[in-house]
Amino acid sequence: MYVAVKGGDAAIAAAHAWLAEQRRGDKALPELSAAQLQEQLGLAVDRVMAEGSCHDRELAALAIKQARGDLIEAAFLLRAYRNTLTRFPAAEPVDTGAMRVRRRISATYKDMPGGQVLGPTFDYTHRLLDFALLAEGEAPLAPEEAEATGAPMPRVSEILAQEGLMRREPPGDGAPPPDLTRDPLPFPAPRALRLQSLARGDEGFLLGLGYSTQRGYGNAHPFVAELRMGEVEVLITPPELGFPISLGEITVTECQMVNQFAGRADTPPQFTRGYGLSLGHSERKAMAMALVDRALMARDLGEEVTAPAQDQEFVLLHADNVEATGFVEHLKLPHHVDFQSELEKLRSIRARWEAARDGVPEAAE
Amino acid sequence: MTDPGYNFAYLDEATKRMIRRALLKAIAIPGHQIPFGAREMPLPYGWGTGGIQVTASILGPDDTLKVIDQGADDTTNAVSIRRFFHRVAGVQVTTRTAEATIIQTRHRIPERPLTEGQVMVFQVPMPEPLFKLEPRLAETRRLHALGDYSLAQVKLYEDIARQGEGGSAYSHPVMVNHRYLMSPSPIPGFDNPKLHMSPALMLFGAGREKKIYAVPPYTSVVSLDFDDHPFRPVRAPHACAACGSTTSYLDEIVTDDRGGRMFVCSDTDHCAENQMARKAAE
Amino acid sequence: MKPAFTDPVLDAQAGFRALMEAMARPGCVQQVISPPDLPEGLEPAAAAAILTLADAETPLWTDAGEEARGWIAFHTGAPLVAEPASAMLLLNTGATMPELATLQAGEDETPQDGATLIRQVAGLSEGSGWRLTGPGIAHEHRLCATGMPADFPAQWRANAARFPCGVDVVLCAGAALAALPRSVALREGG
Numbered sequence: 001m002y003v004a005v006k007g008g009d010a011a012i013a014a015a016h017a018w019l020a021e022q023r024r025g026d027k028a029l030p031e032l033s034a035a036q037l038q039e040q041l042g043l044a045v046d047r048v049m050a051e052g053s054c055h056d057r058e059l060a061a062l063a064i065k066q067a068r069g070d071l072i073e074a075a076f077l078l079r080a081y082r083n084t085l086t087r088f089p090a091a092e093p094v095d096t097g098a099m100r101v102r103r104r105i106s107a108t109y110k111d112m113p114g115g116q117v118l119g120p121t122f123d124y125t126h127r128l129l130d131f132a133l134l135a136e137g138e139a140p141l142a143p144e145e146a147e148a149t150g151a152p153m154p155r156v157s158e159i160l161a162q163e164g165l166m167r168r169e170p171p172g173d174g175a176p177p178p179d180l181t182r183d184p185l186p187f188p189a190p191r192a193l194r195l196q197s198l199a200r201g202d203e204g205f206l207l208g209l210g211y212s213t214q215r216g217y218g219n220a221h222p223f224v225a226e227l228r229m230g231e232v233e234v235l236i237t238p239p240e241l242g243f244p245i246s247l248g249e250i251t252v253t254e255c256q257m258v259n260q261f262a263g264r265a266d267t268p269p270q271f272t273r274g275y276g277l278s279l280g281h282s283e284r285k286a287m288a289m290a291l292v293d294r295a296l297m298a299r300d301l302g303e304e305v306t307a308p309a310q311d312q313e314f315v316l317l318h319a320d321n322v323e324a325t326g327f328v329e330h331l332k333l334p335h336h337v338d339f340q341s342e343l344e345k346l347r348s349i350r351a352r353w354e355a356a357r358d359g360v361p362e363a364a365e
Numbered sequence: 366m367t368d369p370g371y372n373f374a375y376l377d378e379a380t381k382r383m384i385r386r387a388l389l390k391a392i393a394i395p396g397h398q399i400p401f402g403a404r405e406m407p408l409p410y411g412w413g414t415g416g417i418q419v420t421a422s423i424l425g426p427d428d429t430l431k432v433i434d435q436g437a438d439d440t441t442n443a444v445s446i447r448r449f450f451h452r453v454a455g456v457q458v459t460t461r462t463a464e465a466t467i468i469q470t471r472h473r474i475p476e477r478p479l480t481e482g483q484v485m486v487f488q489v490p491m492p493e494p495l496f497k498l499e500p501r502l503a504e505t506r507r508l509h510a511l512g513d514y515s516l517a518q519v520k521l522y523e524d525i526a527r528q529g530e531g532g533s534a535y536s537h538p539v540m541v542n543h544r545y546l547m548s549p550s551p552i553p554g555f556d557n558p559k560l561h562m563s564p565a566l567m568l569f570g571a572g573r574e575k576k577i578y579a580v581p582p583y584t585s586v587v588s589l590d591f592d593d594h595p596f597r598p599v600r601a602p603h604a605c606a607a608c609g610s611t612t613s614y615l616d617e618i619v620t621d622d623r624g625g626r627m628f629v630c631s632d633t634d635h636c637a638e639n640q641m642a643r644k645a646a647e
Numbered sequence: 648m649k650p651a652f653t654d655p656v657l658d659a660q661a662g663f664r665a666l667m668e669a670m671a672r673p674g675c676v677q678q679v680i681s682p683p684d685l686p687e688g689l690e691p692a693a694a695a696a697i698l699t700l701a702d703a704e705t706p707l708w709t710d711a712g713e714e715a716r717g718w719i720a721f722h723t724g725a726p727l728v729a730e731p732a733s734a735m736l737l738l739n740t741g742a743t744m745p746e747l748a749t750l751q752a753g754e755d756e757t758p759q760d761g762a763t764l765i766r767q768v769a770g771l772s773e774g775s776g777w778r779l780t781g782p783g784i785a786h787e788h789r790l791c792a793t794g795m796p797a798d799f800p801a802q803w804r805a806n807a808a809r810f811p812c813g814v815d816v817v818l819c820a821g822a823a824l825a826a827l828p829r830s831v832a833l834r835e836g837g
C-alpha cells in the first residue's frame with residue numbers, strides 16, 4: 001500500500017537527535033570543551049572568526065564544536081549570531097604599523113630594520129606525521145614563551161614609498177566607511193567594500209583565485225613585501241567623548257604584496273599594493289586576499305580585465321561561503337513542483353522530436 | 366644517519382624510476398618540458414618539491430649536496446631542504462660551491478664557474494615560458510610543437526616600444542639548442558648567460574606543475590632578444606660591502622628607515638671566498 | 648633464478664647516474680655496477696640499464712634468449728612485447744638491430760614518447776670512430792662502437808632529422824656504456 005511521505009516534524013526531530021549523538025561521538029571518550037578547541041585548534045578558530053566576520057574566539061570555538069568541525073557551518077553559526085548584535089560606532093583604523101609583532105617576514109629584502117621574525121610557523125617544517133602526538137606524547141615546547149619583539153618595524157611598503165616607487169593610496173574623504181553588512185554591494189564596488197567582502201570571503205575560494213593570477217589568469221607578478229602577525233589595539237571614538245578609547249587588543253594578520261604596474265601617460269611605472277588583512281593568525285587568507293585585491297584593481301588602473309580574478313562581480317558575488325553553501329545546498333530542498341513542470345515540458349518536446357524523426361505530421365497531435 | 370622509516374632519499378624506487386626515465390628524455394630533448402607524475406612531498410608545493418624530487422632521484426651516497434635559495438646557503442628554505450636530505454639520505458652536505466656534486470637552487474646560479482662534475486637542480490615554480498601570454502596548457506604545448514614563439518617576440522617588442530627596454534628582470538625566457546623556448550626559472554637575467562655552454566648539467570623540476578626539463582652541458586642557451594636590442598643582464602651598480610666584488614650579483618639591504626641601503630653578494634659562498642682571498646693577500 | 652642488483656636501491660642509483668652522464672655527454676663511456684651472475688647472453692652494462700629503467704610501466708622488446716627474458720620479467724615486471732614498434736624500451740643483444748625508423752619516435756607535442764634502444768655491441772672506445780657534435784659536447788667527441796650495422800650512420804641521420812621526435816640509443820659493451828641521444832649529430836670518422 002502506498003503511503004505519501006508525511007510527518008516532517010517527527011522526522012526532523014529524529015534527525016537532529018541523531019546529529020547530536022553523532023556530534024558527541026563515543027561517550028567513553030572525554031567531551032571536548034570550547035576552551036580546548038580555542039587553545040589547541042586555534043587556527044580553525046581564527047578561520048571561523050574571519051569568515052564568520054566576528055572577533056570572538058570563545059564563540060568561534062563553540063561554533064566549531066557545535067558544527068562537528070565543519071568550518072563553513074561554524075562560520076555560518078557565528079555570522080548568524082553576529083547579525084543579532086547592536087552595531088556601535090565604527091572603530092578607528094587599526095594601526096598595524098604599531099603592531100606588537102609575533103611574526104614578520106619580507107620576501108623582497110634579505111634584511112631590513114626590525115629584521116625577519118619567523119615566529120610560530122609551519123614554514124620550513126617537514127610535513128611528516130609526528131606519531132608522538134598520536135601517542136598523546138607532549139611535543140617538546142619552546143624553551144620560553146617567545147615575546148613579541150619591541151624593535152621598531154617600519155612597514156616595508158613605506159621603505160619603497162620613500163623612494164617614490166610605491167603608488168600612493170588615494171586619501172580617504174573623511175566620510176564614514178561604507179558597510180557591507182548594511183547595504184548590498186554596488187558595482188563597480190569601491191575598494192573599501194571590496195576589502196570588506198574579501199576579508200570575510202572563503203579562504204579556499206580566494207586561494208584558488210589568487211593562485212590563478214600567478215598562473216597567467218590575470219597579469220600578476222607579486223612579491224610579498226611584508227607579512228606580519230601580532231596584536232593591534234582597537235580604538236573607538238565615542239561622539240560624546242570626542243577622543244579615542246581602547247577596547248582592547250586583537251590578533252590580526254596583514255599582508256602587503258607589491259606588484260609592478262606598467263604606468264600610463266599620466267602615471268609613472270611603479271609598484272602597486274595588494275592588501276590583505278584577516279582576523280587572527282591566517283596567513284594563507286591574508287596572502288590570497290592581497291593577490292585578489294590587486295587583481296581587482298585592474299579596472300581602476302586602466303588595465304585590461306581578462307581573467308576571473310579581475311572581474312569584480314565574479315569574485316565578490318561568489319566569495320562568501322555562507323551565501324555559496326546556502327545556495328548550493330538548497331538544491332537538497334524539495335523541488336518537485338518545478339520538477340514536475342520540467343518533466344511535462346521535456347515529455348512534450350521529446351514527443352515532438354520523435355514525431356519529426358518518424359516523419360509524422362505535427363497535426364496528428 | 367638516514368631515517369630508517371623511509372627509503373633512501375625519501376622517494377620509493379618506482380617513483381624514482383619514473384622520474385629518472387623522464388630525466389633521460391629531458392636531456393635528450395633539451396629545453397622540452399616533460400610531464401611527470403609529481404608526488405606529494407613533505408614540503409608544500411611551491412617550496413621546491415620539483416627540485417627535491419629531481420634531487421632525490423639522482424642523489425647517491427657519494428654525492429656532496431649544496432642547497433641555496435636566493436644565492437645563499439643560510440636562507441631558511443635552503444636550510445630546511447638541506448636538512449631534509451641529510452635526514453633521509455644521510456649524504457654529505459656543504460656550503461662550498463667547489464665541493465658540491467649536486468647543487469639544488471632556487472633563483473640563482475652560483476658565481477663560481479661550474480664544472481663538468483656538477484649537476485645543478487633548479488626549483489621551478491612556472492615551467493611554461495609562455496604562461497603570461499597564453500595560460501592554456503593545451504595551446505602552449507601546440508605552440509612548442511610548432512616552434513611558434515611569435516607571442517613572446519611580440520610581447521618583447523611591445524615592452525621595448527613602451528619602456529625602451531625589453532624583457533623581464535628575472536625569468537627571462539631563453540632559446541635552448543635553437544629549438545625550444547624555456548623558462549630558466551626565476552633567476553635574475555644576470556644569471557642567464559651562465560646557462561650557455563656550461564660544463565655542468567642543468568636539471569629543472571616543477572612539482573606543482575608536474576614538469577621536468579633539462580639543459581645538457583655545452584648547449585646553446587640564448588636569452589630571447591632582438592639584434593638591435595640585445596639582452597642586457599643587469600646588476601646593482603655597486604661593490605659588495607663585505608668583499609668588494611664589483612662583478613657579483615648583489616642583494617640590497619635596507620639598513621634604516623631613512624633611505625639607508627647597503628649591497629652585499631647574494632652568493633654567500635662566493636662572498637666568503639672573496640673575503641678569505643682578500644685576507645690572505647693582506 | 649639468478650639475482651638482480653646486490654643493493655637494489657644504491658646500485659640502481661649508480662646505474663642511473665651512469666646513464667644520465669652518458670646521455671648528457673654523448674659518446675663518453677661510463678662504467679656500471681652489475682649483478683654478479685647474469686643470464687646467458689646478457690652483459691653487465693645492458694643488464695644494469697634494464698634493471699635501472701624497466702618496470703611494469705615500460706613495455707619492453709628484446710631478442711635475448713629465454714633465460715634472459717624470464718630474468719627481466721621476474722626482476723622488473725616489464726610487460727614483454729613481440730613487436731619492436733610497441734616497445735618503450737628495447738634490449739637488442741643479437742647481431743641484427745631493429746631499424747630505428749620502425750620504432751616509436753613520439754609525436755610533435757610528445758616527443759618524449761620516443762623509444763630507448765639499448766644495444767649490446769662488441770666494443771666501445773673513445774678517441775676514434777664516429778665524430779659526434781651537439782648538445783653535451785663542447786667541440787667534438789669521438790666514439791668507436793664495434794659491431795654496428797653498416798648503414799647505422801644513415802639511419803641516425805634520418806632519426807636526427809625527425810628531431811624533436813626520435814629514438815635514443817644506449818650502446819653497451821661489457822660493463823661499459825655510452826649513449827646517443829637523438830639531439831646528437833653523427834658523422835663517420837676519418
Ligand SMILES: [Zn+2]
Nearest residue numbers: 605608630636
Ligand atoms: Zn661579497
